[in-house]
Amino acid sequence: MMHPEYILTLSCPDQRGIVHRVSGFLAEHGCNIIDSAQFGDAQSQLFFMRVHFAAEDASVSDAGLRSDFAALAASMQMNARIDDARRKPRVMIMVSKIGHCLNDLLFRYRSGLLPVEIPAIVSNHTEFYQLAASYNIPFHHLPLAAGASPDAKRAQEQRVMEIVESNDIDLVVLARYMQILSPQMCEALKGRAINIHHSFLPSFKGAKPYYQAHERGVKLIGATAHFVTSDLDEGPIIEQDVERVDHAMDPETLTAIGRDVECVVLARAVKWFVEHRILLNGHKTVVFK
The missing domain is CATH 3.30.70.260 (ACT domain)
Known part of the structure; x- marks a missing residue:
């Protein structure tokens, strides 16, 4: 029994x-x-x-x-x-045009390595609708034009939140979703939205960060998974990891290594969340591994 x-x-x-x-x-x-x-x-x-x-x-x-x-x-x-403990949390994945994290999470889900249900994938682009279809997951294309007005952004985010509510979503994963969430949406998803981004030492912002890192000759590249807050990329950190690189590697190699690290770090953070291992401690987290 x-x-x-x-x-x-x-x-x-x-x-x-x-x-x-x-x-x-x-x-x-x-x-x-x-x-x-x-x-x-x-x-x-x-x-x-x-x-x-x-x-x-x-x-x-x-x-x-x-x-x-x-x-x-x-x-x-x-x-x-x-x-x-036996209920599989319901996860919604958001993605833009870069799909390595999405693909990794879907593989782990299909393989049974990630104990979740994924009832929705949301994107502001159409690149991954076929990938979603191959997993029989509904794909929601919610476009947001570059330089969109605040009203257009609010309308798009309202549609996102309707999907969250109608699907009883427990966790929203920003798997390289390249849009900044409004403070209102960050508040609505407080404690149940996770983002992934590169985290170099030193840090590089803007376009093509791995190319910037190559120009500076960095020796470590890494990634950070954290809770989403209205302070961009400064939410409570859940997991981080790094890989050592060297002078012989070109920018494309650094990019490939960096994407691998991002996948692993994000997958760990999602798994720990759905296994109820993460507790907020002010601006930090306690993670019982």
Whole structure:
């Protein structure tokens, strides 16, 4: 018999007895802890916890479990949620004309490496409608002309949000979607939108960053996955990685290496999100790997 499984995530002011009270609550409600991780941040004085558990007492209902834990959470000033561990989160991918991250995520999804449902792909271009069709995923072309007026941008974003709401989307992934989201849309998607971008040391902005990096002779190239905020590319960082490069590599080679890093970093961030491993800690994140 398969018992219902849940993932509890929480943050609260650090204090004595948190693990004891949480584990005691689960034991009293007929639950068995499968794995658990916790972290106390001395700087923010917050405590973070992720618990994967099975509900083995059939007399304890889902609603009763949630209601009772809400009372405990309120007594300890917890920001907490309980998610069904077997439910596959619903992910919408947004892309423009560069498709390596989209292609990688779709392959991982089809292969079962990424436990998600993908009910929609949104793009301001038409390049990848056939790729979407090959996975039987609805493709939504929502064009936005260069230099579009604020009204046109708002209208386009409203259509995006309609797709988000009608498909019950849990996470929006900007897989090289080359449009800046408005502050209003960033707020609407707060904590459930992830972006990927290159992150060089030093950093290069604007067109063809890998060509700029080649001109400067960089030795490390990398990528950063982060939550989307109205501060462009400055949201809480989820994952980063780098690859070493050298003088013998041309700009095309750097670009290819950089795209590989972007794919891996974004896939990790998405996987950790859908497995409920990421908790916000101010402008940072706690990631229970």
